[in-house]
Amino acid sequence: MAAVGIGLGIFIFLLVSAYTSEAITKPDNTAGCLPGLIAAIWVAWPFFHHAGVSRYNFLHPVPKEYKTPIKQAFAQIRDIISEISYNFGDKWHVSTADVNQRRILASLRFTDEETKVEGTNLQNIHTRKERVQRLLEMEVQFKDTGNDTTIVQFDFHPRVEGAQWYACDHIVSGLVQRVEATLGAGTERGQPADTKIPAPPWWLVGLGALGVFSLGSSIMTAVFK
């Protein structure tokens, strides 16, 4: 969605700025840039909002109820976290696994390689691999329903060095899938964050007002000059 927003924003920027500059404020060819930029931000904002909410729902999945008693569910998830390992033997570091508090705190730190494109000109373009740190913190909370079922909630907090903000996504999705495969398919207990587009925030409203004033002044100058 973010990519769609970026593409659509660029298109709207080019369209509005070109139309405004060429068809309205002809002598002043840069008059349409600011309104075009603001229009692009307005168009792209809903997509960015949707992408942000989707990202939040991915990192904070809806709690699920599994048909397993809490002791067994806790033990199984604890085992999964202990057993699972990644590329170079990286394993989860469990800092807290408290049955009384009914929560598990764990973190995964590993080093990854990232390819960067560098070059000062077209003849000097080359790629360079550099090592970057990834840190993924996880919190699992359990709740006993009293009917031999357990509600499990995951919360992930990735910290990624470099430009690949999605570097830990495969770990998150893999872990959740593995838990579901172990505990069985759970039923969602709760509602995910709503992706419905809310009213534009005040900063966007102010930016839109600035764009309207800028466009209005340019048009008035072009028409009545």
Add this chain to the structure above:
Amino acid sequence: MNELHKAYAVLGLDPGSSMESIMRRYKRLIMVWHPDRAPSPEHKEFAEEELKKINNAKDVLTKHFGANGGHRATGCDCQAGAGTTAGAGARSSSSSSAGPGPNYHRSKTADEKYQEEQAAKKKDAERKAREQAEANARRQQKQYTQQTTQQTMEAAMQQQAALRDEKLRWQISIGLIIAFVALEIFGTMAIGAKNWWKDMSWKWQNQQSSSKPPDTNTDTGTNTGTSTGTYIPPYYQTPGGNQESWEREQAQRDKEQKEHDQKQHDQDVYFTRLEIDKYEKIIEHCNSELTKLEIQIADPGISEYEKNKLREMRDFRQKNLAEGRAGLKAAQEKLARLSGETPTQIAPSLVSPITGSNTGVPLVPSNSSPFAPPADPNSTLLNPSTTPSIFKRKYGLDGLSTPSTSTPSLSEMMKKYADPSTTTPSTKSFFDKKYGGLDSLTTPSSSTSSLSELMKKYKTREQTTSSPSTTNP
């Protein structure tokens, strides 16, 4: 007799009676011993004491029958036979003598009275403490309820404010979008209207300026709007029209038009001269070719077939020559028309704008580029009838041939060469220099040798000289 039995006795019940009967009896006694029913203050005081006893008894039994009272269904202390014999005696005496209801005539000992008062005070204190605790609990519950209600109200108000805020943001956003689109539409339409008005004004202005201005000398006032007599278009006569700017604009336009015309004229003259030069070169080339062909045709050593081919070539060259002359004439007429002179007034100078010449006033500077702008068009111009050919310029053969009439034969040329009156020194020197002098060959008037012999000798000389100029005299 234990305390429970005493309580039962106070209430006038048998030991072991149920809580239900105790409460029923208690309500009845309370109603009977109510102090307000006492007829006198003494009775009232006595009723109060009795009421305290009843309340104490009821409290003891209620506590016993409560959750932590230890009441048992069998073998309980409250049942008959559980106390001492003295208690049983007292119970019997109590039940016989002190039944329920006011007994103002019963006498009690001081010790009993003291104990009862102490017990009653204790129970009163407990009851007050309990009531105080209940009041505190009620007050806390009320406060909690108030806080909860207040929090709920605040949350509702915050939610309401958030909804209002969101609604306001939506309204402003929609208004901004509408304003943005409206501004774009307005700008497009306004710029379109402005451009249309400018276009129409420009067209009208052009129409007015292309039409002949009215005679401002006769029409003084309304059309001109000024006393200077300068024509002003009607749309400049409206208030705000600027006469000076109009005159300045008109003068600038005239000046530009004049410069454009002059430039076009100079260009036409230049290209016409180039055309003349081209035709002159064609004529010169044709003349030289024809001379050469005539020499070859006159050669008796050439077969008839070749002569026929040479004649065809000669005809073709003559045709080219005629075309060149016609073109030259037309170009000269055009040049005369451009320069404003008649063709006969054009000076007979063979000056090429490309090659230049040293025999007259050049039309263009000799050191200038062929594509340089033309020189003064009023300079001496060309006359095709008197234009000297290359022979004239280069070899001085003025009288040998006249390209405009016909191509002379070799015999004629030789005769002319032999005639000292017609041969110029330059021509003679040329032939002497080129072919070693025709005098050594023969003189046509005196020698008896034929032309074929002369040509043979000429050819032998020509072969000895490997110069390329022999083939192109």
